[in-house]
Amino acid sequence: MEQILEKDPHNALALYGRARSLDSLAEVERSNARLEQSIFAYRAVLDLEDQVDDHLYHKSALRCIDRMRFRGFHGKAIRIQQRLVARFPNDIEYQNQLAIGFLLTNQPEAARTILEGVLNRWPQSGFAQVHLGFILKTTYDDYDAGARWMMAGIASREEGVIDGRFYSHLGDALTRLGRHEEAQRIYADGENEANWRQIRNEGVALLTLETPEGFANESEKLRDSGDWKQFELFAQGRKNAAHCTKAPVTCTLIENYPPALCKRGQVKFSIMHPGTHVWPHTGPTNCRLRAHLGLVVPSGAKLRVGNTTKSWEEGKFIVFDDSFDHEVWHNGSSYRLVLIVDLWHPELTTDEWQSLAPI
Structure with a gap:
């Protein structure tokens, strides 16, 4: 790999191979310095832009974001997410994840703008609905709109919307609006969701034991x-x-x-x-x-x-x-x-x- 890069320093596959190797070493050595080297190597792949095919760009960007978040570099991760959105403007997942990036860096207004744009193009996105409702309720004290969006998002049952935080904030919003019976049902539903997921986790864990017994x-x-x-x-x-x-x-x-x-x-x-x-x-x-x-x-x-x-x-x-x-x-x-x-x-x-x- 290093010999390939000596001859062709812009070889995308070789650069990606270097990044993966450094990534693996960082985990083995538990080294932040090595982790930062792997992040730099992933970015080198992305910097090749049009010389990298979509599949490799996608893999490199997602792993780079994951490693940046793990290291606590949330602001830098946003810049990679923005590059993904620019390259794949018709992919809703990248736009939703950009909004999450802004939430992780305490930029709710930027997240709101992204989510409203998503819902203009994809009005049935439960993920965008529930997160927009969460922002409206927690940042702007808009309990009515927040409740409506969170309720719609949870009802979609999309991946990422069934989360105890959303049930808790939806229940709180309904309580503040005087809709106490609805709030109690939401709290109960949230508890039931948490229970069945814990049951599932325990069952799956039994199956994934190295030597499952019983x-x-x-x-x-x-x-x-x-x-x-x-x-x-x-x-x-x-x-x-x-x-x-x-x-x-x-x-x-x-x-x-x-x-x-x-x-x-x-x-x-x-x-x-x-x-x-x-x-x-x-x-x-x-x-x-x-x-x-x-x-x-x-x-x-x-x-x-x-x-x-x-x-x-x-x-x-x-x-x-x-x-x-x-x-x-x-x-x-x-x-x-x-x-x-x-x-x-x-x-x-x-x-x-x-x-x-x-x-």
């Missing part, structure tokens, strides 16, 4: 084909203490919701890989309802209960009576992860919960 094949021989495993947290209303140490948030939430401590059911993470089919079957009792919380849901995974077929959605429950005939297919391209929670049937009394024998 996932067992389903034991009822319901699987026709494929790979379907479960990580049990509660059975017959009793906690699996060893497993719950690996998913403490999930187990705490279950323990604080008595209907989920069902002696006739389980709580478990369920992972299903592509190519799996589960035979039609029924559960052992109608004393419970079964809830599936979608955590990682690719396309191609479906559940049939009776005559109704549905797909899971991330962050949402499917609740059904599993004493009815049901069946599962997974014809997607990546794993499906759900949390299964068996709940006492709502028509049972708490006394009946106590008197019924475990299953």
Whole structure:
């Protein structure tokens, strides 16, 4: 690489290779000096401008911005973001991220200008909506417009809009506007969003352990084909203490919701890989309802209960009576992860919960 640069100091690929090498060394050595050398090397690629193809320019700029932010050079990162916007003026992502750069450097007016420009061109951008609402509320005390924009942005459910800060500021804006019932619903929704994301994080972390333990094949021989495993947290209303140490948030939430401590059911993470089919079957009792919380849901995974077929959605429950005939297919391209929670049937009394024998 260095020999190439001696002969051709403007070789973009070689300059990028040097930048990546310095970047890797900075991580190994934990050296700020080396990190700054890598930043300088990435900028050398960008300075070639038209001599660099779009793909390499894109990769170099994004990594340069990331490294600058890591080093605390937020102002310098903005200048790289502005170059990206200039080169790719029709890419909404670069403009939205430029607005974030201005927010990180305490320049809300500049961020507002960028976001308003984005919404003029792309009026349905939930990311721009929620951030504009955040700025209007926190910087300009415009609670009405701030609430409207944040509400629209959150409703879009785009990546980056489901964030506790936005729920908190939207709830506060609604409270200040005297819309107390709406505010309470927003606070509750924000808590629910935070909860399911923590549950998902715990489930995914279990899967990404170097030697994942505790996932067992389903034991009822319901699987026709494929790979379907479960990580049990509660059975017959009793906690699996060893497993719950690996998913403490999930187990705490279950323990604080008595209907989920069902002696006739389980709580478990369920992972299903592509190519799996589960035979039609029924559960052992109608004393419970079964809830599936979608955590990682690719396309191609479906559940049939009776005559109704549905797909899971991330962050949402499917609740059904599993004493009815049901069946599962997974014809997607990546794993499906759900949390299964068996709940006492709502028509049972708490006394009946106590008197019924475990299953």
